[in-house]
Amino acid sequence: MTFRPELLDELLKNYQSPEDLVGEGGILKQLTAALVERCLNAEIEHHLEEERQEPVTDDTPRNRRNGHSKKTIKGEFGEAEIAVPRDRNGAFEPIIVAKGQTRFDGFDGKILSLYSRGMSVRDIQAQLQDLYGVEVSAGLISKVTDAVEEERKLWQSRGLDRVYPIVYFDAIVVKVRHEGRVMNKAIHLALGVTLSGNKELLGMWMTQNESAKFWLSILTELQNRGLKDIFIACCDGLTGFADAIEAVFPKTQVQLCIVHMVRNSLSYVSYKDRKAVAADLRLIYTSATEAEAEQQLVAFAEKWDKQYPIISRSWMNHWARVIPFFAFPDDIRRAIYTTNAIESLNMTLRKVIKNHRAFPTDESALKVIYLAMQNVAKKWTMPITNWKPALNRFAIEFGALFEIPARGRMPV
Secondary structure, three states: OOOOHHHHHHHOOOOOOHHHHHOOOOHHHHHHHHHHHHHHHHHHHHHHHHHHOOOOOOOOOOOOEEEEEEEEEEEOOEEEEEEEEEEOOOOOOOOOOOOOOOEOOOHHHHHHHHHHOOOOHHHHHHHHHHHHOOOOOHHHHHHHHHHHHHHHHHHHOOOOOOEEEEEEEEEEEEEEEEOOEEEEEEEEEEEEEOOOOOEEEEEEEEEOOOOHHHHHHHHHHHHHOOOOEEEEEEEOOOOOHHHHHHHHOOOOEEEEOHHHHHHHHHOOOOHHHHHHHHHHHHHHHOOOOHHHHHHHHHHHHHHHOOOOHHHHHHHHHOHHHHOHHHHOOHHHHHHHOOOHHHHHHHHHHHHHHOOOOOEOOHHHHHHHHHHHHHHHHOOOOOOOOOHHHHHHHHHHHOHHHHOOOOOOOOOO
């Protein structure tokens, strides 16, 4: 919609400073209130005109206007008081500002946007006051954000694709108040890569501690929601986790995160040897082939077993779940030999939750993570740039699983 220059000149005739435009009593607030009232008057006239077409009886006298009631509405323009017309029969239902509505559509979105960035209720109140000159109660903020909980529950229980080529599993720790004390809880995350090559967070689950038993229940839930097979599952070395994956998805290749393997290994090494040990471990996982990697592991054991025998023993014990990435070309290797895709998500989520010393409930923590995840998902890129060649490679490696149709269209 465009406005005639003459109209704008008339509106800005006495303009001297930005305060005249956006300040308390400024043009924008006055104009908003005037336009809303004009729309309300048009709505009630339309309503009364429709009633005039109906026959009049003694029991139902002709309806007509019955004054106004005052209402304060909030929006990006701040707060404005408007006069809402009434009818005698009380049948008029305004559309632009419905009964009980005190905020324009979009204002709730501002609250959710600030909440999803990890701002506390007090911070949101201050921000809205500074930006729009609007005083918002803590109760209102809670009411707006609580409305997201039903949406989150529907999202959490939605159906999934039948096949995901790659799924990353990891957990992030948050602090939650429970019975008068603050305790750590683990939010478990499953990040899938679809047959189209895009990331999709499959769900999030909270419990007191990360454990293979709880992961088993999560994997079972994913299966019940429609997920039938995973080509490659990337996870850390949590005891029993890989066994849990293979119990639910027996045809899945489990790829242990090499970064976690290295970190765990270096935890046994003295500071003066860390750089040298890390360099020798790098020779193992950057080898061109599985055979070369085995040779490097043997060489590592000969060099370091006297001082740190537990390292080579750990790698040998997990070898079958360390080496799957050697079967793939470099671009796929980089995507699966670490859990960087989900670690990047976790890093962003930690920035969001750091402003919360402790969440009052489990639901509030999940609500913040859910809203933050929606912001993060807008910036997601494909974990494998050349996806179609990678998909063809998966078709060769996992031919039987690949034939299972996914939800929606198969990529061409």
